[in-house]
Amino acid sequence: MRPVVRGSVPLVAGVAKTVSDYKDWRLDLLGRIGNYCSYCNMVLNDSPQVEHVSPKAPNPGLTLTWDNMLLACGPCNRTKDDDPFDIATHYIPDYHNTHLAFSFKVVDHPTKRNQKACIIIPRNDPAVDPAKAQATIDRCGLDATTYNVRATDLRWKYRYEALVTAQLWRSDWDKWGSGIGAPFVDLLLTAATGKGFFSIWFDVFHDVRDIKIALIHEFENTHAPSFDPGSDFDPIVRVVGDL
Structure with a gap:
């Protein structure tokens, strides 16, 4: 899950924007954080939904x-x-370093033969509270492997496809891409932003400093201070005493 910066309220003619819906x-x-789901990081190709971090039903004052x-x-x-979702019990992408909190795992799909699924799991890191990470996964269904005739939830499939693509790019980087440098990185960024799933690309290239820097900058309003330039841009705690 990519840590993001929403930023301050947009201005209209120098005045804070207000909305009735x-x-x-x-x-x-979309202009601030790009066309990606803030939770699963899937590309939002059509009708991205505006989502209330704290649900609006029990918090009507936060509706707008x-x-x-x-x-x-x-x-x-x-x-x-409308289930509870706050910084005390869950990892939230505009507050925590959610890349540090989560990793991914490839599994055999439980019902579809010869199909792999990629699901989200808590990251094995001393800074991560596994119960809090799992609560976030459960709340957003990030380990779901739903498969039915309506095919309304294929996050597991698109995430796996992004992983396979990222691994192919990594193989090419290891074979010859590092010798080309910037042109290869530019092409890779086109593939990464088109596929989405920032954290998958970042983890696949976890030891390639230049590509990690490029990913942080190319995915709009990624929270750059969540990645330490002193340790080759490895993820670090964003909130002292939390994550």
């Missing part, structure tokens, strides 16, 4: 508040629903 924040959010808005895909938004 929370969906009117959509273009502002810019600081409570992110973008989400349908499966993450539906699964998250």
